[in-house]
Amino acid sequence: MTKFAGSADSFIALPNELVIRVLHFCSYEEILRFAATSKRYRDAILNSVSLQLHIELEANGLEIIKGTWKGNTTYSLLLDELVRYRDAWLHLQFERPTEKTLWKRARMSIWELREGIYGMAFSSTSEVSLGLDSLQMVPIDLADAPDSITFWSNFHDFTYDSEQELVVLLSTDPDDNSRFAIKLCSATTGFVHPLAQKPTLIVQIDFQVPSPEDETQAFITEIMDNIVVARVATLVGLRYEIMAWNWKSGLLLGRIGSSCGTADFSFLDKNHLALLSTEKDGEDLRLVTLSLYSLSPRTCDRMPTDSYFCASEYACARPILTFEFPELGYLFAVDPERLFLRSDPVPGRVAYTKSAGFFHPTALTLNTTLTLIRPGTALPDGDFAQYRIFIRAASLLRYIPEPPCEESTIVIPWATWGIQATRWFLYDRVINYWLYWSFGSRFISVGERPLSGLCDLSVLDFHPPTIRRHGICDLVNSPATHYTPEQKERLRNIVTEGTGLTVEHPWSLERSDLVGSLPPLIAESIGADMPTIVTRGFSAPVESRLPYRVVTRPEFVPQCEDWLIDGDHIIGTNPVHHGFDAFERITVYKLRT
Structure with a gap:
């Protein structure tokens, strides 16, 4: 495309229809640059619905799921629906909220929220010590929930993919505390999934599998298309094993293990797994890295013919890339219980559905939690620092070599990659791994007002194309444009100090401004020219x-235990006006599209 754009004569003789066909092979940024070369091309691009849809999809990091078009759906309809979805998030436009009772509180339960479906696992008997055995799936948009499913055996962790009607169960072995099982089940029958050639995978590891009651975050399972990944970790001795399979064939795709450390993982795209890990430097966990691993099938040292896998018999995969984090100060170490990496939705899963389904082919933003402590202290105020770090996934992918090489690892220093690709915030709330505070590039934050029964709703978006395309509107239309010099200085201090998730932003509104059917919208775009610089816990300032x-x-949403974001919904859990009763409830706000 660059060659064409550099010479107008190359295209001047071509009809507009052919020009548009060629432009479909270009990135949206190249298309916009080409549109600026002449009025003819600008008008042709503006009048092409297919190119406008192309631009809107790519700018939002979305693609259309094949085979999901409904009836007589047209490009024009899809473009209109996508623009309304985009604008509803830009302006926080929601339908009237609804409240839903999910289920009766259980003594022991775990849950997930995926693609608009709540899944809660629970025990159908009083013998909770044996684990869980049932699953209730509740679509948040439907009035009635289907019947719960009871499985043929107990389990301790689960995940599901509703499109594939797949539930993955992870269970410990009561007779061998160094073994666990992964069972591949149907989400409709509870029995073996019909596409799983090896429906039960038995894994032997060389450390003791922790009790779920003692270590609630010991197990993590994830599904992406044909891949299932399981992690088992223990705080005793700081060990973990991560193994990936093709769940349909039972083929082992790879293993990542540690002799001493802790880690969390997330899918980056269809071909790569991201691993946030920390290892010891001396006596404490002080080395933090983010590594990318290939998920392509590889030849393992030993490929079993049955469903039994002894982890130590397989070589650990070598990362393609390792991104270094800043050096910690000598008094600080990483808290292994509060090192998290999240990215929702899983690449390829449904992100939004209307006349067709849309998905993110890659993660847009990695949401990480890094907690630094002074070893040996009881964590009084001032002896720890908890950071929320948002990482742009595209900035990591551009470092992957072509062709990728798994024989040696490329190490990227923090100063090379981290400053432009991340934004850091101090965070003082208790973080539960299972809460879904981010989706795509968006993160939800709700601030309580002590003198009001309502809370402020904020959504942060870390997708640079959004800021480039719509930030100018914020400068024109938001009340933030009327900041006093003192308010502007306060905003700069909030951004610089990284307190934007813990300190109220400095907009000033009269009480009368909050009266009406819809509270006013305050929007601010923070550019790369306004850096965040944090210091606590590090040997040098981190920019x-x-x-x-x-x-x-x-003052837009009611007080709830917590808030989640999923697709075109924000969800408040257990509204406080009910008090603590026998039921789990949610308040659901759906985008007005």
Whole structure:
């Protein structure tokens, strides 16, 4: 495309129809640059619905799921629906909220939220010590929930993929504390999934599998298309094993293990797994890295013919890339219980559905939690620092060599990659791994107001194309444009100090501004020219410049235990006006599209 753009004569003789066909092979940024070369091309691109849809999809990091088009769906309809979805997030436009009772509180339960479906696993008997045995799936948009499913054996962790009607169960072995099982079940029958050639995978590891009651985050399982990944970790001795399979064939795709450390993982795209890990430097966990591993099938040293896998018999995979984090100060170490890496939705899963389904082919933003402590202290105020770090996934992918090489690892220093690709925030809330605070490039934050029964709703977006395309509107339309010099200085301090998730932003509104059917919208775009610089816990100041946009509706949502984001919904769990009763409830706000 660059060659064409550099010479107008190359295209001047071509009809517009052919020009548009060629432009479909270009990135949206190249298309926009080409549109700026002449009025003819600008008008041709503006009048092409297919190119406008192409631009809108790529700018939002989305693709259309094949085979999901409904009836007489057209490009024009899809473009209109996608623009309304985009604008509803830009302006926090929601339908009237609904409240839903999910289920009766159980003594022991775990849950997940995926693609608009709540899944809660529970025990159908009083023998909770044996684990869980049932699953209730509740679509948040439907009035009635289907019947729960009871499985043929107990389990301790689960995940599901509703499109594939797959439930993955992970269970410990009561007769061998160094063994666990992964069972591949149907989400409709509870029995073996018909596509699983090896429906039960038995894994032997060389450390003791922790009790789920003692270590609630010991197990993590994830599904992406034909791949299932399981992690088992223990705080005793700081060991972990991560193994990936093709769940349909039972083929082992790879193993990642540690002799001493802790880690969390997330899918980056269809071909890569991201691993946030920490290892010891001396007596404490002080070395933090983010590594990328290939998920392509590889020849393992030993491929079993049955369903039994002894982890130590397989070589650990070598990362393609390792991104270094800043050096910790000598008094600080990483808290292994609060090192998290999340990215939702899983690449390829449904992100939004209307006349067709849309998905993110790659993760947009990695949401990480890094907690630093002074070893040997009881964590009084001032002796720890908890950071939320948002990482732009595209900035990592551009470092992958072509062709990828798994024989040696490329190490990227923090100063090379981290400053422009991340944004750091101090965070003082208790973080539960299972809470879904982010989706795509968006992160939800709700601030309570002590004198009001309502809370401020904020959504932060860390997708640079959004800031580039819509940040200028914030400068024109938001009340933030009327900041006093003192308010502007306070905003700069909040951004610089990384307190944007813990300190109220400095907009000033009269009480009368909050009266009406819809509270006002306050939007701010923070560019790379306004860095965040944090110091606590590190040997030198840590600078981050990833642009982001924060949009807030003050006094907009009720007080709830917590808030989640999923697709075109935000969800409040257990509204406080009910008190603590016998039922789990949610308040659901759906985008007005």
